[in-house]
Amino acid sequence: xxxxxxxxxxxxxxxxxxxxxxxxxxxxxxxxxxxxxxxxxxxxxxxxxxxxxxxxxxxxxxxxxxxxxxxxxxxxxxxxxxxxxxxxxxxxxxxxxxxxxxxxxxxxxxxxxxxxxxxxxxxxxxxxxxxxxxxxxxxxxxxxxxxxxxxxxxxxxxxxxxxxxxxxxxxxxxxxxxxxxxxxxxxxxxxxxxxxxxxxxxxxxxxxxxxxxxxxxxxxxxxxxxxxxxxxxxxxxxxxxxxxxxxxxxxxxxxxxxxxxxxxxxxxxxxxxxxxxxxxxxxxxxxxxxxxxxxxxxxxxxxxxxxxxxxxxxxxxxxxxxxxxxxxxxxxxxxxxxxxxxxxxxxxxxxxxxxxxxxxxxxxxxxxxxxxxxxxxxxxxxxxxxxxxxxxxxxxxxxxxxxxxxxxxxxxxxxxxxxxxxxxxxxxxxxxxxxxxxxxxxxxxxxxxxxxxxxxxxxxxxxxxxxxxxxxxxxxxxxxxxxxxxxxxxxxxxxxxxxxxxxxxxxxxxxxxxxxxxxxxxxxxxxxxxxxxxxxxxxxxxxxxxxxxxxxxxxxxxxxxxxxxxxxxxxxxxxxxxxxxxxxxxxxxxxxxxxxxxxxxxxxxxxxxxxxxxxxxxxxxxxxxxxxxxxxxxxxxxxxxxxxxxxxxxxxxxxxxxxxxxxxxxxxxxxxxxxxxxxxxxxxxx
Amino acid sequence: xxxxxxxxxxxxxxxxxxxxxxxxxxxxxxxxxxxxxxxxxxxxxxxxxxxxxxxxxxxxxxxxxxxxxxxxxxxxxxxxxxxxxxxxxxxxxxxxxxxxxxxxxxxxxxxxxxxxxxxxxxx
Numbered sequence: 001x002x003x004x005x006x007x008x009x010x011x012x013x014x015x016x017x018x019x020x021x022x023x024x025x026x027x028x029x030x031x032x033x034x035x036x037x038x039x040x041x042x043x044x045x046x047x048x049x050x051x052x053x054x055x056x057x058x059x060x061x062x063x064x065x066x067x068x069x070x071x072x073x074x075x076x077x078x079x080x081x082x083x084x085x086x087x088x089x090x091x092x093x094x095x096x097x098x099x100x101x102x103x104x105x106x107x108x109x110x111x112x113x114x115x116x117x118x119x120x121x122x123x124x125x126x127x128x129x130x131x132x133x134x135x136x137x138x139x140x141x142x143x144x145x146x147x148x149x150x151x152x153x154x155x156x157x158x159x160x161x162x163x164x165x166x167x168x169x170x171x172x173x174x175x176x177x178x179x180x181x182x183x184x185x186x187x188x189x190x191x192x193x194x195x196x197x198x199x200x201x202x203x204x205x206x207x208x209x210x211x212x213x214x215x216x217x218x219x220x221x222x223x224x225x226x227x228x229x230x231x232x233x234x235x236x237x238x239x240x241x242x243x244x245x246x247x248x249x250x251x252x253x254x255x256x257x258x259x260x261x262x263x264x265x266x267x268x269x270x271x272x273x274x275x276x277x278x279x280x281x282x283x284x285x286x287x288x289x290x291x292x293x294x295x296x297x298x299x300x301x302x303x304x305x306x307x308x309x310x311x312x313x314x315x316x317x318x319x320x321x322x323x324x325x326x327x328x329x330x331x332x333x334x335x336x337x338x339x340x341x342x343x344x345x346x347x348x349x350x351x352x353x354x355x356x357x358x359x360x361x362x363x364x365x366x367x368x369x370x371x372x373x374x375x376x377x378x379x380x381x382x383x384x385x386x387x388x389x390x391x392x393x394x395x396x397x398x399x400x401x402x403x404x405x406x407x408x409x410x411x412x413x414x415x416x417x418x419x420x421x422x423x424x425x426x427x428x429x430x431x432x433x434x435x436x437x438x439x440x441x442x443x444x445x446x447x448x449x450x451x452x453x454x455x456x457x458x459x460x461x462x463x464x465x466x467x468x469x470x471x472x473x474x475x476x477x478x479x480x481x482x483x484x485x486x487x488x489x490x491x492x493x494x495x496x497x498x499x500x501x502x503x504x505x506x507x508x509x510x511x512x513x514x515x516x517x518x519x520x521x522x523x524x525x526x527x528x529x530x531x532x533x534x535x536x537x538x539x540x541x542x543x544x545x546x547x548x549x550x551x552x553x554x555x556x557x558x559x560x561x562x563x564x565x566x567x568x569x570x571x572x573x574x575x576x577x578x579x580x581x582x583x584x585x586x587x588x589x590x591x592x593x594x595x596x597x598x599x600x601x602x603x604x605x606x607x608x609x610x611x612x613x614x615x616x617x618x619x620x621x622x623x624x625x626x627x628x629x630x631x632x633x634x635x636x637x638x639x640x641x642x643x644x645x646x647x648x649x650x651x652x653x654x655x656x657x658x659x660x661x662x663x664x665x666x667x668x669x670x671x672x673x674x675x676x677x678x679x680x681x682x683x684x685x686x
Numbered sequence: 687x688x689x690x691x692x693x694x695x696x697x698x699x700x701x702x703x704x705x706x707x708x709x710x711x712x713x714x715x716x717x718x719x720x721x722x723x724x725x726x727x728x729x730x731x732x733x734x735x736x737x738x739x740x741x742x743x744x745x746x747x748x749x750x751x752x753x754x755x756x757x758x759x760x761x762x763x764x765x766x767x768x769x770x771x772x773x774x775x776x777x778x779x780x781x782x783x784x785x786x787x788x789x790x791x792x793x794x795x796x797x798x799x800x801x802x803x804x805x806x807x808x809x
Contacts, residue, residue, distance in 0.1 A: 168728055174760045178795045191797035199742055199768040204731030204761055211797060 005057055005171045011300070012053045013106045017099070019046040021369055024095045027088060028372045035076070035083040041222055043091070044073045048226045050098065052180065056171055056230060061111050062101050068123045069094050075127060090126060092373070093119055155217030157224060160238040162192075162210040167234040169205045180227045181215060188214040217241055303399065306359055313349075313356050314547075314642035320349045321639075321663030357398070357547070364442045364451070365393035367406045371413060371440060378417045385424050385435035386417055392442035397449045397543055401521055405451065405541065408514040408525075412453040412537050413438060415511075420457030420535055430532065432456065448523075448565075449543055454536035460529040465489055487527040488625065491515045519674065522548070522565065548643055550660075552636040552668060553619060556606040559668040560632075561641055561660060566673040568620040568627060570635060573613045588629060590620060597629040598680045603655070609633040623674035630676075643670060655679045719749040722789075726755060726762035734762055738769045748773065753784025758792050767801045774803070 023046035026039045051066035069091075075081040097119050104111045159181075163174060181187050192210040202208065215224065221239060228237050320342075327335070327342045368390050379386040397405075421427075421436030428434050441452045462483075469475045469489045481489075489495060493512040518525045523541035542548070542565070550561035551570075578588045578597060586597040597618065601608035610616050610633060618629040641660035646653060646669075657672035720737055723730060741748050750766070770780045782789070785804055793799045 168759075168761050173728075175763065175792055175796055176759070182795060187795075189795065189797035191801065193767065193771075193798075193801055196764065196768050196771070199738070199765075199772040202735065202765060202768050204735050204765055205728060207760065207764070209760070209764055209796070 008171060009057060009106075012057060013102060014300075016050050016053060016102050019049060020095055020099050020102075022046060024092065024373055025369060027091050027095065028376065030083055030088060032083055032085055032088060037077075040073065040077050040083075041220060044070065044077055045222060045226050047073055048180075048223070049229055050102075052176075052227070052230060055176060056173070059101075059105050061113070061116065062098065062105065065094075065101065065116055065120050066098065068120050068127070069098075072123050072127050081126075087126065090119075090122060094123065155241050157213075157215045157217060157219060157221070158238075158240050158242050159213040159215065159224060160210075160236070160240075161213060161228070162236040163207040163231065164234050164236070165206040165208070167207045167231060170234050172231045172234060174207065174209070174211065177227050177231065178211070178213070181213060181224065184223055184227075185216045185219045301359075306356075310356055310360065313353050314644075317349055317353060317640075317642055318661045318663070318665075320345055322665060325663040353547070357543070358396070360399050361396035361543075362399050362402050363394045363396050364402065364405075364449075365390075367402060367409060368393050368440055368442075370406070370410075374410065374413065375417065375438065378414065382418065383423065384417065384421055386421060387435050387437045389437055389439040390441075391439070395442035395444060395449060397541065401449075401541055401543070404517060404521055405539070408517045408539065409440070409451065409453065411511075411514050413440070416453060416455040416457065416535070420455040420459070422458050444543075445540070448540050451539045451541070452536060453539075454534060456534040459531045459533055459535050460487065460490070460527070462486055462531065468495065483529075487529065490527070491525075522563070547640050548670065549638065550641045550670065551619070551638050552662075553600075553617075553630070553632040554609075554634040554636055555600045555604065555632050556608045558604070558606050559636060559662060559666065560600070561668050561670040562619055562621060562630065563657075563670065563673070564638065566621045566623055568622050570617055570619045572616075573618050573629075575612065575614050578613055588618070590627065590629070593627065595620065595627045595629050596680070597631055598676065599631045601631075601633075603676070603680060603683070621673045621676075623672075623677050626677055628673075628677050628680065630671075641668070641670065718744055718746040719751060721751040721753075722755045722758075724754050724756040727757055727759040728761040731761045731765060735765055738765065742769060742772060743776075745778070747779045747781055749781045749783055750785075751783040752789040753787075755784070755788040758788060760796060763793060763796055763798055763802075767798050770802050 023043050026042045026046075030036070030039050030043075047066050047070045051063050051070055054060075054062035054066065072081070072087075072090075076083060076087070081087065097116055101111050101116060103109075161174070161177075163172070167174070178187065178189060190212045192212065193208075195210070196202070196208045224239055228235070231237070324342050324346065327339050330338050371390065372388055375386050375388045378384075416438050417436075421438065422430070422432075424434040427436060437456050439452070439454045441454070443450055465486050466475075466481070466489075469492075470477055472495070474489065474492060474495070475481065491511045491514075493510065495510060495512070515525050518539050518541070521541055523539055526538045526540075527535065528538070529535035548561070549564040551564055551567055552559050552561050573588055578586050580586050581594075586599075587594040588597060589595075597613075599608075599611070600606070601611065608616075613631065616631055616633050617635055618631055619635070620627055620629050641662075643658040644660060646656060646658050655672055655676040655678075656669045657675070658670045659667050660670060662668050718741070720741060722734075726734060773780050780803060782802075782804060789802075790799065790804055793802050793804050798804075
């Protein structure tokens with residue numbers, strides 16, 4: 001039997017990345033000089049579990065690197081080394097390197113060996129410097145110390161480790177675990193081989209052995225548990241502190257006596273009541289047996305499964321709509337009952353839909369958590385003092401949205417720090433605190449989520465923006481612009497006021513890309529700025545990309561869905577209100593503006609019920625900061641529709657963002673208003 | 687470990703300097719010694735068991751040569767332990783050669799030195 005460990009790789013990578021995130025967060029919280037012990041333990045645990053995992057899977061580069069890291073952390077933990085800025089930087093760099101290594105291994109790419117060995121060297125130098133004065137703990141692998149006579153440490157850990165048969169086949173090796181324990185401190189090992197079957201009957205992949213281990217009581221329990229972390233659920237494990245350092249237990253590294261073969265079949269005789277009652281042993285602090293499922297309360301589910309579920313729910317919604325429509329046609333007493341049932345079904349469907357959507361929701365802290373590190377590094381590099389404030393981290397949004405909102409936010413925060421927050425001396429001169437504040441906030445507003453990036457810096461510099469726009473020929477020399485119009489300028493492609501291109505800002509990724517990314521998510525971005533007091537960028541996003549609130553409209557025999565978020569209002573026009581401008585097509589007057597009319601039937605080549613303006617309706621819709629009037633035959637109703645990707649199933653069509661299936665089984669196209677405006681203006685120009 | 691579990695027999699014999707002791711060559715089952723491969727792990731446990739099975743009833747003293755051994759895990763050690771124990775139960779002996787560099791430290795960690803009849807256990 002060969003065990004294919006690759007099946008566990010995904011879980012390992014996923015867990016390791018998460019662990020690294022928490023390690024980074026802990027590092028950032030670490031106070032220089034007076035570190036919190038618990039934080040150091042957290043950091044140590046992460047390094048340790050990644051080391052163990054990578055050793056199991058044969059990622060020896062990672063294992064070797066994390067070993068050095070772990071040694072350093074052990075020094076910190078034991079107080080042999082102080083947490084200095086240099087050490088903290090070294091540890092943060094280690095997080096980056098480990099992340100890079102894991103990514104490389106995951107993508108089956110070569111590891112940047114130079115970078116790794118450089119940092120590993122630095123780590124070892126740091127350890128060596130301290131070791132000159134402070135004795136290091138016994139560490140060398142493979143040379144544990146059995147049978148030396150126990151030192152008189154008050155209290156010892158007694159570990160009862162009984163692997164289930166399949167432990168080894170699952171990729172765990174007791175030898176490796178015991179070796180790790182031996183690295184923590186002096187380890188006493190007693191083997192229990194009474195279940196070892198006759199040679200001929202052994203199945204080589206099954207584990208038939210069990211151990212009783214003893215380790216000094218000053219080793220943190222967490223560190224011990226960490227060693228067995230990967231074996232959780234594959235073994236019976238009891239860790240208990242024995243209060244008295246009882247003499248009976250001491251120097252017996254091995255159970256069986258070679259002189260008397262029958263003894264093999266006996267449970268170890270003399271010391272410490274081991275085999276019979278593993279759970280009741282240990283005087284002071286009996287621990288619960290660790291087994292089975294690991295963390296309760298949550299399970300890991302692949303995204304595909306959830307998407308599948310989501311898809312099925314989408315189909316159900318369609319079926320329900322179809323039944324609903326049929327139900328209205330049934331007459332008589334049965335019809336009443338049917339409709340009552342259908343109403344109930346609709347309510348339940350909505351609940352189901354919401355529940356499934358909630359499964360896909362993750363707190364925005366997943367994205368926010370990368371900022372403390374980034375802000376710290378940037379502030380250091382730019383010589384600014386920045387305080388980062390995060391609020392609303394628990395606000396949840398769809399995983400897909402979450403993944404795509406990260407980069408725009410990074411850009412906004414970078415901008416705030418680079419352009420917004422002034423240098424400390426400038427700030428003090430202006431009567432502001434030397435440290436600038438960047439505030440990230442997330443809240444739910446209606447069916448949307450709004451994420452704000454604000455700072456108390458200098459605000460957008462009107463003068464510089466105008467000068468830049470003029471020099472680029474984006475506006476005329478004498479154009480007078482309102483604040484809002486000036487703010488719009490920064491979203492134009494190629495616009496950046498950074499005087500020199502640093503590696504912080506001005507990498508050609510501008511605010512135009514930010515806006516485009518946000519648009520692609522069906523959201524919008526707004527700016528508010530007050531000179532001398534800072535600026536605020538607000539991104540409004542839909543909670544999910546899978547379902548959209550839509551207004552269905554009729555054009556001839558076709559039905560189209562206009563996303564509610566883009567509709568300003570709907571109205572009936574008199575023929576006299578519309579004018580035809582030469583070269584610009586039809587427009588009508590709407591709140592002081594002239595708004596072009598797009599005749600949907602012309603755009604899509606559909607035979608309309610009517611082509612007279614006063615017989616149909618105009619839906620005023622907004623996209624890309626422009627308004628248009630969509631001329632349709634009729635409004636049908638508002639409903640939530642499940643978006644089916646056209647691109648995935650057919651191909652991209654300008655002006656259409658997707659399709660949905662209606663209650664009667666027919667397909668309706670969902671309009672993409674900004675795209676529609678582009679198409680229409682191209683046609684008008686042609 | 688992944689590469690090891692997938693290594694082919696051909697590769698194994700390239701890595702292990704000697705798969706069989708000289709006296710064993712060409713004489714299946716009628717031999718009194720076995721040289722362990724460089725890799726003695728879970729992935730190779732089945733073939734190790736097969737090799738040991740040929741020796742379990744060998745009336746002469748059996749010599750296990752661990753000098754080429756580089757990596758060993760619990761699975762292989764467990765097999766060896768059962769082998770040595772059963773031989774002893776039958777009143778037969780097992781001798782070790784070259785066990786000091788890789789085998790002994792591992793056996794000591796698992797508390798298996800005595801069972802394997804290795805030095806470093808309880809004397």
